[in-house]
């Protein structure tokens with residue numbers, strides 16, 4: 001079964017039922033994606049882009065009743081994303097950081113949102129996630145992460161799973177290489193992709209620790225992200241140069257690493273010589289348990 005509904009533990013059936021109820025009201029793009037999934041041989045990557053009248057700035061966008069916020073954690077330069085159905089107020093939080101939990105909860109409260117799922121794009125090595133603590137502060141919130149991450153969470157996600165919030169949804173694409181459990185989350189209309197550390201703006205995640213593998217990352221980006229429409233907006237988990245958003249088309253043309261041959265890419269990645277993230281020794285064990293290590 002490809003829906004996230006089919007992956008939840010029995011004790012989370014209530015959420016599953018709530019998610020399933022959205023089927024009748026989901027957006028045409030989600031319905032189309034769902035119907036294509038039942039047709040063998042039809043690739044989600046070939047889904048036509050449905051561009052609507054949409055205005056974006058770096059940090060906020062409201063269109064087709066999708067509320068979107070890009071939030072920055074200053075120390076680790078991590079982006080947290082808040083997406084919500086403006087009508088039903090159901091929301092999803094991507095990559096929330098422990099240090100900014102109060103800011104994020106305040107915003108969620110002010111906007112009157114009901115955050116259903118807090119999802120990590122992977123087991124982060126540079127900061128501690130707030131998903132575990134947030135579950136204690138938001139009634140009904142479920143944590144989610146890839147089943148390939150080795151981490152525990154309420155929902156373990158796999159390729160093709162959908163996280164539904166109101167009329168909107170995010171589809172999981174496995175994009176391993178920075179870690180085994182890296183995922184890219186793509187909106188139902190393929191207009192936005194949350195790439196975690198797999199693809200950064202004009203860069204990519206390092207591959208020299210956890211389960212890093214440069215060849216695997218190269219294939220992930222080319223097969224799972226560069227096959228999205230050129231106009232699809234790329235929202236990464238980090239940016240160290242103040243950049244906020246890119247597009248698939250831009251990265252296919254200008255990414256200094258991923259435009260190279262696979263041999264050149266592996267060579268580049270083997271010679272980055274980056275210092276280890278300062279918090280890696282506390283962040284990884286903590287993130288394996290939703291950030292609740294030693295709490």
Ligand SMILES: N[C@@H](CCC(=O)N[C@@H](CSS)C(=O)NCC(=O)O)C(=O)O
Pocket residue numbers: 076124125126197203204205206207238274275276277278279
């Ligand atoms: N200095 C930071 C860590 C910076 C870093 O290593 N970033 C990672 C993503 S977080 S594990 C990365 O993949 N960077 C790729 C690059 O090219 O910079 C710290 O101490 O936390």
